[in-house]
Amino acid sequence: MMISYFICPLTWPRGIPFGSVNLLYGVDDDESKITSTAGGGTLTLEFGVLSRLTNNTVFEQVAKNSVRGIWARRSKLNLVGAHINVFTGEWTQKDAGIGTSIDSFYEYVLKAYLLFGDEEYLYVFQEAYKAAMHYLHHDPWYIEVNMNSGATVWPLFNSLQAFWPGLQI
Template identity: 50%
Template sequence: MENETTETSTSGCAALRALRRLWSMRSSLNLLGTTLDVTTGEWIEYSSGIGAGVDSFYEYLFKAHILFGKEDFWRMFHSAYLAVQKYFRHGPWYHEADMRNGKATYWQLTSLQAFWPGLQVLVGDIAAANSSHREFVHVWKKFGVLPERYLLDHLMLHPTEKYYPLRPELAESTFYLYQATKDPWYLEVGESIVNSLNSYTKVDGGFASIRDVTTMQLEDHQHSFFLAETCKYLYLLFDDSFLVDRNYVFTTEGHPLPVLSSWHDRLPEAYIPRNWTFLPSEKQARRASAMTLQVCPATSLDCRHRCQQVKSACHIPDARSDHRCFGDEECGVDATTCRRRTCSMAGYCGLWLFI
């Protein structure tokens, strides 16, 4: 047991060192690439995003803070998160950009990006998480499953990556959003995912990956992450008794790690003040994510006495409080960018790619 504990501790320290080393290789914009030359230590691929090649970095950066209560990991994640929102985000979607100059490179949805709303839930940015999650769900319903790659600038599937390998990311984010909100709509989403899996992927002896989502042609293959993650998150969505009176953080492979009290005791002082902004209201303080309190240029948040949001003069609210819409005329002007909002293909107002 002693050797096992020592080995685990050594592995954990190595992982933390790796996170710090990767962060030291960021660009001046606080962005990272997706592929490194392990011999030279130089970036090979400068186009970056929140999907393949970099997704686990963002996830572990924040979860390292939760597990160990180290303030520097929160500062690193906060800087990285703001950079993602600035250079990758376009409405509810996240395109890819050059890590060196922030210019957009690929306008595409990838299935691995679907983990991001779940991470945003942990951060406390529920509104942004819900916005992106809705659009992923819309694409799922459009094809029956979530394709590996969808070209946002052409509104079409990638010609060679039409497959669905039973990935768990959308189920994972659905689980986190339900835990945070207890909104029964997320249970409906989970039920839709389960029904799709049973209808399109179930075979004798297991579940098969889909080779082409346009024909639902199957492959003779089932990845291990389907049982380790996809099924696990769907199960916990409907029966979370495993989580009652327990404090866990799930790894990117879906393994639950206990948050020990000796690590977690520091979190109320080290984490909450920087993660949340308290807004005064008539009845009581309303907790709102600091990440979402972005207002138009030349305005600010004055927190010297109490935090108060300075509203943008250009802001025009959407016609409906739930941001649903049937046409662009029902959408207002965004308070963050002062840009006109439009109605998405899923029927929600936002800053979308196309009108």
């Protein structure tokens, strides 16, 4: 039995999609209820363009709801964690960083603003960027911290952080 949340994605419980969806059948009953922040934030460009090509705004709205769902659950430090439960909206991994499981969230909110001119995406990017520079930048590079306290949880960097200088440019 497949869960039919993809059939009507506006019904995703917190606005954040599952990590894997079969486009023909929906979401498998065994699919994890946990998704990465990067995965939830990477639909904006493709779904936004799809809406424009089909004249059907539902695709863009769903992608925007996903970004809103993640951003609404940010910490008081304006940091987002790495993994979130799509049903409860609770963070299951509270490590904040610019790399693994979060990288595309930063990248796509800025690109969505640049492509579509939507000021809401720019606002999210600017606030997230300020928080990243304040809490994650540890000269000469970036660390991972607890999204709520700002305490270091991983003092090393990983290859998925390599996009950051290009994003800054």
